């Protein structure tokens with residue numbers, strides 16, 4: 001599977017995970033993240049606004065790397081790719097969905113929580129995997145344990161779920177970690193209040209931590 005976009009996500013270091021329910025929030029939000037130094041984001045398909053938001057962000061801020069998350073069906077793979085998603089992510093691993101992504105060569109990071117999940121992902125050539133829900137599964141000690149047998153394969157992981165500014169540096173210091181994702185960068189409350197200044201501040205703090213990597 002086509003994995004080069006994940007090298008760009010790795011360089012970005014952090015991935016802002018967003019639940020956008022109003023398309024008009026999309027561009028100011030992307031601008032605030034970029035102003036703070038965060039240049040990768042994932043729009044989750046949990047609302048109808050996600051795909052129109054993707055189009056709006058791509059048109060207004062081409063420098064932002066925009067992926068789509070919560071991709072649960074082959075139809076969603078197609079729809080996200082048609083609108084220009086740079087990469088796709090899912091909470092779990094669905095072979096039908098991965099097959100659809102492989103067919104059209106769109107980079108996909110499936111969710112993994114066990115060694116069996118990692119092996120299923122390998123079947124589809126995925127090299128960057130989403131470790132979800134990272135903190136509840138046991139954080140880095142658990143990831144190191146399940147990743148160890150596959151160390152020679154060069155897999156990299158994006159932890160999501162319970163990661164925030166306070167544990168960001170710890171995750172980024174681990175060589176298995178490609179980039180770190182989470183919703184802490186753009187909490188729903190700030191979106192609803194349109195507090196883009198605060199989003200920019202959160203992004204700046206995260207970007208500073210990435211620089212010290």
Ligand SMILES: O=C(O)C(=O)C[C@H](O)[C@H](O)COP(=O)(O)O
Pocket residue numbers: 017042044069070071089090091132160161162163181182183184
């Ligand atoms: O549905 C998906 O595809 C997702 O990406 C889910 C997110 O990974 C988590 O919701 C992020 O977890 P928090 O940062 O703890 O809020």
